[in-house]
Amino acid sequence: MTSAAPRSSWSGQWQEKEKGGSRRQPLTRERIVEAALRIVDTEGMDALSMRRVGQELDTGAASLYAHVGNKEELVDLVLDLAYSEIELERPDPAAWQEQVKRLMRRSRDVLLGHRDLAKAAVVANVPRTPHAMDVAENMLAILRAGGLDEQTAAYGVDLLGLYTTATTFEASTRSGGNSQEFTDQVLAYFGTIPVDRYPMITSMAVALTRNVWGERFEFGLDILVAGLARQGGGTDPAA
Amino acid sequence: MTSAAPRSSWSGQWQEKEKGGSRRQPLTRERIVEAALRIVDTEGMDALSMRRVGQELDTGAASLYAHVGNKEELVDLVLDLAYSEIELERPDPAAWQEQVKRLMRRSRDVLLGHRDLAKAAVVANVPRTPHAMDVAENMLAILRAGGLDEQTAAYGVDLLGLYTTATTFEASTRSGGNSQEFTDQVLAYFGTIPVDRYPMITSMAVALTRNVWGERFEFGLDILVAGLARQGGGTDPAA
DNA sequence: TTGTCGTGACGAACAGTGTTCTTCCATGGA
DNA sequence: TCCATGGAAGAACACTGTTCGTCACGACAA
Numbered sequence: 001m002t003s004a005a006p007r008s009s010w011s012g013q014w015q016e017k018e019k020g021g022s023r024r025q026p027l028t029r030e031r032i033v034e035a036a037l038r039i040v041d042t043e044g045m046d047a048l049s050m051r052r053v054g055q056e057l058d059t060g061a062a063s064l065y066a067h068v069g070n071k072e073e074l075v076d077l078v079l080d081l082a083y084s085e086i087e088l089e090r091p092d093p094a095a096w097q098e099q100v101k102r103l104m105r106r107s108r109d110v111l112l113g114h115r116d117l118a119k120a121a122v123v124a125n126v127p128r129t130p131h132a133m134d135v136a137e138n139m140l141a142i143l144r145a146g147g148l149d150e151q152t153a154a155y156g157v158d159l160l161g162l163y164t165t166a167t168t169f170e171a172s173t174r175s176g177g178n179s180q181e182f183t184d185q186v187l188a189y190f191g192t193i194p195v196d197r198y199p200m201i202t203s204m205a206v207a208l209t210r211n212v213w214g215e216r217f218e219f220g221l222d223i224l225v226a227g228l229a230r231q232g233g234g235t236d237p238a239a
Numbered sequence: 240m241t242s243a244a245p246r247s248s249w250s251g252q253w254q255e256k257e258k259g260g261s262r263r264q265p266l267t268r269e270r271i272v273e274a275a276l277r278i279v280d281t282e283g284m285d286a287l288s289m290r291r292v293g294q295e296l297d298t299g300a301a302s303l304y305a306h307v308g309n310k311e312e313l314v315d316l317v318l319d320l321a322y323s324e325i326e327l328e329r330p331d332p333a334a335w336q337e338q339v340k341r342l343m344r345r346s347r348d349v350l351l352g353h354r355d356l357a358k359a360a361v362v363a364n365v366p367r368t369p370h371a372m373d374v375a376e377n378m379l380a381i382l383r384a385g386g387l388d389e390q391t392a393a394y395g396v397d398l399l400g401l402y403t404t405a406t407t408f409e410a411s412t413r414s415g416g417n418s419q420e421f422t423d424q425v426l427a428y429f430g431t432i433p434v435d436r437y438p439m440i441t442s443m444a445v446a447l448t449r450n451v452w453g454e455r456f457e458f459g460l461d462i463l464v465a466g467l468a469r470q471g472g473g474t475d476p477a478a
Numbered sequence: 479t480t481g482t483c484g485t486g487a488c489g490a491a492c493a494g495t496g497t498t499c500t501t502c503c504a505t506g507g508a
Numbered sequence: 509t510c511c512a513t514g515g516a517a518g519a520a521c522a523c524t525g526t527t528c529g530t531c532a533c534g535a536c537a538a
Contacts, residue, residue, distance in 0.1 A: 027487080050525060054488095061525080063487050071525065122361060125409050126425060133437055140439035154446035155458045162459075166405040170364055186365060198372055200379035207393035219394045220401075223466030231462060266516080289496060293517095300496080302516050310496065481538080487531085495524065501517090508511085 027057060029067040033077045037114065040078060044115045048075070079120045080129035085110045088138040096146030097225050103139060104164055104221055105214075111168045118169035127161065136161065143228070152232030163224060167217055183209045266296060268306040272316045276353065279317060283354045287314070318359045319368035324349045327377040335385030336464050342378060343403055343460055344453075350407045357408035366400065375400065382467070391471030402463060406456055422448045 025031060035056040039048050050061035050071055057063075068074045086107050089099045111118045127136045136157055143153040174182045190205040201208065210216075264270060274295040278287050289300035289310055307313045325346050328338045350357045366375045375396055382392040413421045429444040440447065449455075 049523085051523090060488050062489075062527080065526075066486055122405070122408075125412055128428065133432070133440060137437050137439050140443065144439065150443055150446045151449065154443055154449065155455060158447075158455070159459045159462070162402075162405050162409070166361070166401050169361075170401065173364055189367065193372070198376050200376050200383065201372060204379065204389055204393055207389045208397075210390065210393065216394060216397070219470075220398050223398070223463060223470060226469070227462030227466045230465070231458075288494085290494090299517050301498080301518075304497075305515055479538100481536105483536085484534095486533090489530090490528085492527080493525095495522100497521085497523105499518105499520080501519100503514105503516085505515100506511105506513085508509100 027059065027063060027067070029077070031057065032064055032067055033074065033081055036074055036078045037081055040117050041114055045117060045119050048078075050074075075120050076124060076129055079117065079124060080131045082110060082114050082117055083129070083131035083135055085113075086131075086135055088134065089142060091138075091141045091145035093145045093147065096142050097229060099142045100139065100146075100160070100225050100228075101221055103135070103142065104160060105217075107135060107164050108168050108171075108217065111165075112172060112175075116169070116172040118165055118172050121165040122169045143232075146229070148228060148232030152228060156228045156232070159228075160224060163220055167220065171217075179211060183211055266298065266302060266306070268316070270296065271303055271306055272313065272320055275313055275317045276320055279356050280353055284356060284358045287317075289313075314359050315363060315368055318356065318363060319370045321349060321353050321356055322368070322370035322374055324352075325370075325374055327373065328381060330377075330380045330384035332384045332386065335381050336468060338381045339378065339385075339399065339464050339467075340460055342374070342381065343399060344456075346374060346403050347407045347410075347456065350404075351411060351414075355408070355411040357404055357411050360404040361408045382471075385468070387467060387471030391467060395467045395471070398467075399463060402459060406459065410456075418450060422450055 032053060036048060036053050039052055039056060043052075050064055053074070054061040054064055064074070068077070086103075089103055092099060111121060124132070127133045139157045139160060140153055143156050144150075148156065186209050187205055190202060190208070193202065195202045271292060275287060275292050278291055278295060282291075289303055292313070293300040293303055303313070307316070325342075328342055331338060350360060363371070366372045378396045378399060379392055382395050383389075387395065425448050426444055429441060429447070432441065434441045
């Protein structure tokens with residue numbers, strides 16, 4: 001792998017060596033995380049390995065460990081970089097429910113924008129990296145501004161985060177192939193299962209596989225936000 | 240590994256060879272799945288490897304592939320075996336909301352009874368194995384008996400399944416160590432983050448980490464069931 | 479200028495993983 | 509009795525994350 005593009009060769013020295021910096025670019029934590037995210041974007045989470053990241057930076061896997069500790073930490077950093085793309089809301093008590101929904105949709109869109117990165121999000125339970133915590137902080141501020149009591153807001157942010165990551169992960173696994181193609185496969189499968197054992201599933205097959213744009217996501221979103229409003233004594237403009 | 244307990248040796252022949260069956264027990268799909276579940280129960284999902292299962296049955300990993308295809312299929316079978324433990328409900332229109340909750344709690348309890356098996360459940364998106372579909376079928380029957388319209392029931396069973404698996408997976412990762420210990424760790428961490436950047440998180444730390452028995456789970460459960468009732472025109476005894 | 483020191487780079491290796499190939503042998507049927 | 513079939517199993521392949529020991533380079537001291 002490295003022998004295909006030798007580092008101490010002609011072009012390498014000619015191009016980059018002069019300024020006194022190390023050969024090539026100096027391989028920082030930041031460059032590693034960016035390379036990793038690039039791999040996730042183009043090849044998916046399963047392709048993300050330490051060797052693959054090393055290759056992306058024209059080096060080996062071992063070199064990365066001077067900057068990241070281990071793979072889990074690298075994945076956390078990649079996820080955090082993605083979270084930094086999520087635009088936050090300035091809490092407006094009058095429109096808190098719509099703000100929650102917007103923030104949720106935006107989180108979903110950002111995650112979906114990076115292939116199946118949501119797989120990492122569903123594993124990373126509690127937000128603990130800076131930008132993940134920014135999102136949680138923002139959500140809490142919106143919920144509290146909406147008038148929800150402390151405990152409801154606390155449980156709420158957890159519930160909403162759970163919903164976003166789980167539902168997005170689900171969606172990302174399905175859009176690996178065409179979404180319609182997946183729907184057809186499931187429908188075909190439902191046609192093969194015994195009707196007497198699964199009368200509901202077989203008779204409701206089309207409803208179960210229905211998947212117009214974000215309808216499914218919005219369905220749960222409505223329920224959650226309305227539920228939080230009722231539960232926590234928030235400002236409730238008829239939901 | 241096998242050389243530690245040679246198969247064609249004394250005790251092996253003496254004990255088991257006579258009945259005309261193959262040496263030892265005949266290594267069926269069922270025995271493999273049971274062994275795998277046993278490993279998950281005692282050592283967790285991360286310890287579940289083909290070689291480990293082979294070892295559990297005094298054989299090698301290669302021998303398993305005559306019965307299971309690949310590891311993914313094996314995990315599906317293990318998960319399905321666990322799902323078979325979930326006791327179902329005979330739909331009662333008058334008590335559908337409580338029935339939904341009972342089924343959810345039981346699913347959660349069964350999954351939690353097998354260490355972090357929920358990790359497999361969160362990956363296995365749509366129920367497609369027999370017993371997983373039994374649970375889905377039962378849930379659909381309950382929702383429909385409760386008067387929910389078809390599409391709400393269809394989205395609902397998906398949403399409820401998502402909630403169960405995601406929340407159970409979350410819980411299983413936390414109870415790896417003591418639950419209180421985990422809470423303390425998070426609380427301690429929240430004490431180190433900058434207050435000016437995370438005013439909400441820092442001030443609400445105790446509410447965020449609150450974790451009395453199943454309160455957190457019940458919180459989301461109430462919201463979801465009540466939301467489905469309102470959304471789908473179900474029998475609504477004041478939720 | 480010379481010498482030393484420390485740190486990042488990195489090839490090799492270790493202990494795993496899922497999976498496949500090929501051999502082998504015991505069994506059931508002819 | 510002989511043969512064919514299929515399960516068992518060791519070895520091997522291509523991976524994985526991670527560690528170790530070496531090595532070379534840049535910076536700083538004499």
